[in-house]
Amino acid sequence: MSLPVLSYATAHADPPEFIRQLRHALLTTGFLYLSSIDAVVPDWRASWDAAFAASADFFAHDEATKVEGIGMARSRHFRGYSAYGVEVTQGRHDLREQIDLGPDTEPAVEYPPPPGTRIERVLYGPNQYPSFVPALEPALRHWHALCTSISCVLLSLLAESLTPSPSRLTSLFATRPDREGEPAYSRMKVVRYPPVRPGDDDEGGGLGVGAHKDGGGLTLLAQDATGGLQVQLWDGEWVGVEPREYELVINVGQVVERFSAGLYAATTHRVLPTRSSSARLSIPFFFCPRLDALVPVLSPSDIHPALLDEAARTANGAEKKSEVRQGDLHEEVFGLAAWRGITRSHGDVWTKFYGREVDPVGGPEVLA
Ligand SMILES: O=C(O)CCC(=O)C(=O)O
Ligand SMILES: [Fe+2]
Numbered sequence: 001m002s003l004p005v006l007s008y009a010t011a012h013a014d015p016p017e018f019i020r021q022l023r024h025a026l027l028t029t030g031f032l033y034l035s036s037i038d039a040v041v042p043d044w045r046a047s048w049d050a051a052f053a054a055s056a057d058f059f060a061h062d063e064a065t066k067v068e069g070i071g072m073a074r075s076r077h078f079r080g081y082s083a084y085g086v087e088v089t090q091g092r093h094d095l096r097e098q099i100d101l102g103p104d105t106e107p108a109v110e111y112p113p114p115p116g117t118r119i120e121r122v123l124y125g126p127n128q129y130p131s132f133v134p135a136l137e138p139a140l141r142h143w144h145a146l147c148t149s150i151s152c153v154l155l156s157l158l159a160e161s162l163t164p165s166p167s168r169l170t171s172l173f174a175t176r177p178d179r180e181g182e183p184a185y186s187r188m189k190v191v192r193y194p195p196v197r198p199g200d201d202d203e204g205g206g207l208g209v210g211a212h213k214d215g216g217g218l219t220l221l222a223q224d225a226t227g228g229l230q231v232q233l234w235d236g237e238w239v240g241v242e243p244r245e246y247e248l249v250i251n252v253g254q255v256v257e258r259f260s261a262g263l264y265a266a267t268t269h270r271v272l273p274t275r276s277s278s279a280r281l282s283i284p285f286f287f288c289p290r291l292d293a294l295v296p297v298l299s300p301s302d303i304h305p306a307l308l309d310e311a312a313r314t315a316n317g318a319e320k321k322s323e324v325r326q327g328d329l330h331e332e333v334f335g336l337a338a339w340r341g342i343t344r345s346h347g348d349v350w351t352k353f354y355g356r357e358v359d360p361v362g363g364p365e366v367l368a
Helices: 008-013 015-027 044-059 063-070 119-123 136-162 167-173 254-259 305-315 334-345 347-353
Strands: 005-007 031-035 080-082 097-101 187-193 209-212 218-223 229-232 238-240 248-252 269-271 280-287
Touching: 005 008, 005 015, 008 015, 008 136, 015 031, 015 136, 015 305, 044 097, 044 136, 044 187, 044 218, 044 280, 063 080, 063 097, 119 334, 136 167, 136 187, 136 218, 136 248, 136 280, 167 254, 248 254, 334 347
Parallel strands: 005 031
Antiparallel strands: 031 248, 080 097, 097 187, 187 280, 209 269, 218 248, 218 280, 229 238, 229 269
């Protein structure tokens, strides 16, 4: 089965048609390609090439240069570089190296956080960019801005496809006038999956990134021509998300799953270890609400009746199969789920700056 391809040009020229296709994609595969972005964003291809070229230049430096230059251990906001095998998904080490970025702001909270601080607010702060690859900062800032603007368009169409009150979703991503320094918490990663090393993927079953559902609202992924990403379909079968040049791969995360009362389920996915002789590069962008946003759950009376009908017909009584446990998003502000997720993935950074004394919420041993 191949994944649906939706045209970004159609999103602008014929929104009702785009919404129809989007509903179908999100009720079935939960993953889709977005094509024809260059028809709407004139510098799309050049921006794509610039982001990948500067990222490749960065990764070509040796590990010590990358760690000393912008290692995540230098950032109490969990931004920066993680060496190969450092990040953890589902308790296992991922076979990739990466830079983590987010909205580039002043720190929202001083350090150490004063008693009574909502701990997740420490996640707001500046990114780290390497002075030894000057082209990376402008290329990634621009890419973050492009992905933000595409996400806003897609999120509004998605919200319209669900409910007569779309602003209940879109408002979660809008900056509050009294909290300008705490915008939508959209993270981005620049990732390199090197060819597998002997022993990396034998008995241990190591993966580029282990099976998971994304935590945010929408994910926009740019991948190079290598391949390796797989999604788990309704029946549990894994299928490859084959590379398509200059197209984004789009999926929804647990924020949309919760808001839509499970109708638009977050699809489980993973990345296989790289088998080709050269490394794979990808740039996932996670469009997320503000950290203080409380994600409501739509009741059936808030959902378009035609969508409920279509969902019932599509599922036909079946449950979507997934290798991972249920979501990690509860009746709480989005930031707490984000905090648990990032502190679990980067326990070393948590221990260095926070630890149990400061933080009763997160940490490497905290499960959903
Ligand atoms: O690199 C990819 O293709 C996907 C990465 C991913 O799923 C993630 O970082 O959440
Ligand atoms: Fe993911």
